[in-house]
Amino acid sequence: MPERYKSYSFRMLTVAFFLTLNITIFGQCGSERWDVKTLTDAEVGNIIFTPVSSTVHKQLVFPKPVYHENNPRDATEKKVYKIRCILVKYMLEDDSDWHLVVKDLTTEEKMVVEIPDLDCIDQSNPHFSKIDVSRKRLKAKVGPVKKTPRLPPPGTKLQIIGVGFFDKDNHPVGFKGREIHPVLELKVL
8 A cells, every 4th residue: 555545544544543532532512501510610619518408399380491502500490409300211311410300209290300421510519419329329220321312110219319400491391401410329218
């Protein structure tokens, strides 16, 4: 093979390698209000990390602010909530977060809670110290979390502790964009 073709082939392989690396490493983490979701925003110091008891119903009563990418934290996004709920379905999102749809214990109301990917957060942040064990607890109960939505064993009850969050309306009708994101701790009850 002539030398110029070897050089061209090497350059093409190098470009392909770095494109793949970029998609694999940098393409997996999220974007929309990502600094708020990962507790790296300027207002993180204003969050009260002592959990407040709540329910899915109470979370859905909060009025949704007008969404834009640079929203400051809403007052309800400066609190950590403890919610007991029923797991309805779960999946792995494109940003590698675990996306869980949960239901209120007494109503049929549903909302989304998300457990961040360990590779997309600052693991030295002490508030994230229980993320890995939370993922392991959920996986032990329901099995692997995959890109296609999965149903848990009926009646799977959870206790979620996490920061309140308003996302854009990219979830099914009725969700209002209210989430717990990030989940800081999850227990299977």
